Amino acid sequence: MLQVCSDMLEVAEEANRAGDFDLAVEIYSSQLADLQQPDRRLSLRKADSLTRAGRISEALDSYCTAASLGKLLPEELLILVETIARTLREKELGTSNGDGKSSSSISSGGEDGVEGDGECGEDDALDLFSCRLCKRLLHEPTTVECGHTFCKSCLDDNSDSNSSVNDCAQCKQMLNQKDGGLPHGRRLDVVLSGLLDKLFATESRARKLWIEGEVLWKNQHLSDALEKYNTAVELAPSSGRLLCQRAELHMEMRNFSQAVQDGNILCRMKPLWTKAHCLKATALSEAGRNDEALQEYLWCVALKPNWTKVKLEAQKVLSEVFSLVFENQDLPTPLHPLQGGVATRLIKPPALLRTLRPLTQKPSSSSQDSEFSMTKGPPVDESSCRLSSGSLSAVESSTKSVAGILAALPAPPGGLKRKHSGDGPSAIFNTPSKLPRPDESSVQSPFVGRSFPAELLDSGDMECSLCMRLFYEPVATPCGHTFCLKCLERCLDHNSNCPLCKENLSEYLATRGYSKTLLMEEVLQRYLRDELAERKKIHEEEMKELSNLNQEVPIFVCTMAFPTITCPLHVFEPRYRLMIRRSMETGTKQFGMCIADELKGFADYGCMLEVRDVKFFPDGRSVVDTIGVSRFKVLSHGQRDGYNTAKIEYLEDKKVEGEELGELLKLYNAVYEQANNWFTSLKDNMKSQILSHFGHLPSKDPNPQASPSGPAWCWWLLAVLPLENRAQLTILAMTSLKDRLIAIRRVLIFVTRKRQR
Known part of the structure; x- marks a missing residue:
């Protein structure tokens, strides 16, 4: 052998x-x-x-x-x-x-059978109204703090039950508690929910039945779940994912012939979707039709060679x-x-060949x-x-x-x-059905190009219930209502409850997480472009008007303020919250400060303040760090949205030359020396209080006329001297440095004599 x-x-x-x-x-x-x-x-x-x-x-x-x-x-x-x-x-x-x-153009999903649940090319198939978690039409849309919108059920399923926080699946921003900080959990976005029901009525009903079927399936009410799926498929027969889930439900119920039927439909609809072929192959295998199952498994491996799990099933x-x-x-x-x-x-092929011939082979x-x-x-x-x-x-x-x-x-x-x-290639084989190349597929995903009749959407669907105008910078509250950002802020200035449902929004107010609803923004830009442009024009005109610091300057009626001197403010009144916010939004970061006047409402002279920093408190109050910039004279008084305004002209010191300048310098040096002696002679406790609030006496500027408002130490001294507001106002209004120095010298003489007594 x-x-x-x-x-x-x-x-x-x-x-x-x-x-x-x-x-x-x-x-x-x-x-x-x-x-x-x-x-x-x-x-x-x-x-x-x-x-x-x-x-x-x-x-x-x-x-x-x-x-x-x-x-x-x-x-x-x-x-x-x-x-x-x-x-x-x-x-x-x-x-x-x-x-x-x-190739990624043929199949999606990772190696070793980590197959995505979406249609072939699902990343490209997502449209504006699809949830980025489940890849389907938004159902009970819920907008989270960062402004992205998902299905409410997807957010609940995606949240970590062992943690009070989770990240946005789109931008990875850390979110607050998964219930949105509300006692009854996150709420659906009312405006978007109504919009989806209006624009996609049939698909929305199908999605509702679909979700109900999933819940019933999860609770093992399989027959009831199948009824929901059947009705949903009647409404949305082109949804591959819906058919896929119904086939999987048939598999669990051991209705293998029905699962095969759904698999056949899926493979015709989406011939390049590996999951469709895999599902059909599994159903055929469970039904004992190994010859047909083998074909589908081989197509799966052809479409996705690295799918190890399916390759092993084929073997x-x-x-x-x-x-x-x-x-x-x-x-x-x-x-x-x-x-x-x-x-x-x-020997010619026996009858067994005809028995095992694939179902997809044509009789001819x-x-x-x-x-x-x-x-x-x-x-x-x-x-x-x-x-x-x-x-x-x-x-x-x-x-x-x-x-x-x-x-x-x-x-x-x-x-x-x-x-x-x-x-040769055609010696013994015949293809079951000619598959289209990836760029030749005539079957489109139900998510691609989701459209609706243009007349279904009008600007009335996208109106703010506060200003009754088209949404501008729409923001959704945790309770699910949508307003223009500026409208919402103004309402929260007065009350921490939602303007519509009266839900308490103190936590939302505390975080000040006013992120725009990105889906709403995109809908406005895409479908109401002209109306949005007009709305934007109106807003920009308002901002331009607010930023004009001559014609209509916002006036904070409170205390005396002086150029170069800090002026911290505690803001709690709604009108001043609005005023401060607008000064920040316009970019000027400035407003006027005047003392009150019984007849006119506020004095005829004041000082412009510039905001350096704002710290907000949970209840809406804020501490605003400001510093004096320049003096002004009020030409006319006015009001806007509850706060005072004024038309003003700015004040500048008149400059002198020659002998007048020499006399001014002598007076300037003498008063500074007098001021320094007075401050040095103060008791330690009084000196400490002044230092903690106003800082040290500024140094003497060699050129007293360099600044339009005069030397800084004069204003520092005027702020710390024990003078009534009216006396301070008189000195603030002076445009002659010489007159101001003379007035300060008189005050210094008076307070020094008073202390010596």
């Missing part, structure tokens, strides 16, 4: 590595011919080499030979599955990248197919590896029955044939049965080292 030559096997393996698969086949065939009994391991190696060479017909002979000697394990069929899948990919889809790896099913054809057959004598090839040229393709001829092998040594005629016929039928199952699939690509005429 001859033995297998290990050296020749090494040569065959080297030939395989070098891509010379036909040489490897010849070596394995030669080694098998020298054996009195066929060797299963060698038959498998030969089968793999034949597969790599594109000689599928002969490869099936060898696989059947190996199967007759022992059941084929799934892992032993990896090369056959990968080769057929690669052929499908290259011949039908035309999207090979040279290494057999998946398992193919293993079962090989096993089934040997069940209830008695093979007393092992099959010679070459005998099947000869027999299949002599019955002529293929005569095309399952195998490549002619080398001459057979008749003395080596030991099989009975009955055993031979059984194995021949086995080979043809497997070939029949694969008859719908095209052969591997050409360009191999040795071309065998009997195994």
Whole structure:
């Protein structure tokens, strides 16, 4: 008895590595011919080499030979599955990248079967009204603090139940408590919810039934859930994800034939969606239709070569197919590896082929029955044939049965080292249905280009209930109501409750998280462009008017303020909250400060203050850090939205020259010396109070006329001296530095004498 030559096997393996698969086949065939009994391991190696060479017909002979000697394990069929899948990919889809790896244009999802739930190309399919979590039409839309909108149920499912905070799935901003800080949890966005129900009435009803079905399914009320899904499918028959879930529900209810029907529809709708083929394959497999399941699994691997889980399923099913054809057959004598090839040229395909022919093969393709001829092998040594005629016929039928199952699939690509005429791409296979290339698909996702009649949407659907105008910078409150940002802020200045439902918004007010609702903004820009432009124009005109610090200056009626001197303010009145906010929004960051006047409301002179910093408190109050900038004279008094305004003109000191300047400098130096002596002579406790509030006495400026308002130390001194407001106001209004110095000197003389007494 001859033995297998290990050296020749090494040569065959080297030939395989070098891509010379036909040489490897010849070596394995030669080694098998020298054996009195066929060797299963060698038959498998030969089968793999034949597969790599594109000689599928002969490869099936060898696989059947190996199967007759022992059941084929799934892992032993990896090369056959990968080769057929690669052929499908290259011949039908035309999207090979040279290494057999998946292209993102065909399939989505990660490796090892981490398959996305969305349609093929779902990232591109998302439209304006889709939830970024579930990829479907927004249902009970809920807007979170950052301004993004999701389905309420998706937010609840996406939240970490063990944590009081979670991140926005879109921008990753950390959100507050998942219930939005409200006693009854997050609320749906009222305006957006009504808008979706109006624009997409049928789809919205379908989504509602869909969600209800999911809840019933989760609670194991399967029959009730199926009723919801059936009604939803009637309303939205083109929703692939809905059909997919109904098929999965049928699977759980063991309604495999119905699951297969849904799978068929999905594959026709979305021929490049791997999940559709996988779902159909699983249903077929559960229904015991392994031949058809194998086709779908192979399409899955063709569409997504790195999907390891599905590739293994294809190998398992193919293993079962090989096993089934040997069940209830008695093979007393092992099959010679070459005998099947000869027999299949002599015997026509049996009736079993017609039974196993894929469902997708057209009736007219019955002529293929005569095309399952195998490549002619080398001459057979008749003395080596030991099989009975009955055993031979059984194995021949086995080979043809497997070939029949694969008859719908095209052969591997050409360009191999040795071309065998009997195994060309069209020698034994016919595609089940010509799949469109990725850029030729005529079936669009229901999410792509979701549209509605233009007349359904008008500006009245997007009106702020406070200003009765089109939303500008729309903001959704935690309780679900939407207002213009400025309108909401003005309302919260007066009351911390929602203007519509009266829900307490103190926490929302405390965080001041007034982020614009991005979906609402996009709807306005996309569908109400002209109306939004007009609304923006009105807003800009208002801001321009507010930023004019001559015509209508906001006036804070409170205390005396002086140029260069800090003036901290505690703001709690709603009118002044609005005034401060507007000064920040316009960018001027300035407003006027005047003392009260019983007759006119506020004095005729004041000082402009510039905001350096604002600190807000949870109840809406704020501490505003300001500093004096310049003096002004009131020309006319007015009011706007509850606070005082004025038309003003700015005051500047009159400059002097010559002898007047010399006299001014002498007076300037003398008064400064007098002021310094007075401050130095103060008691320590009084001095500390002045220092803590106003700081040190400013240094003497060598040029007293450098600033339009005069030297800073004069204003510092005027602020700390014990003078009544009216006296301070008189000095503030002076435009002569000399007169101001004389007035300060008189005050210093008075307070010094008073202290000496």
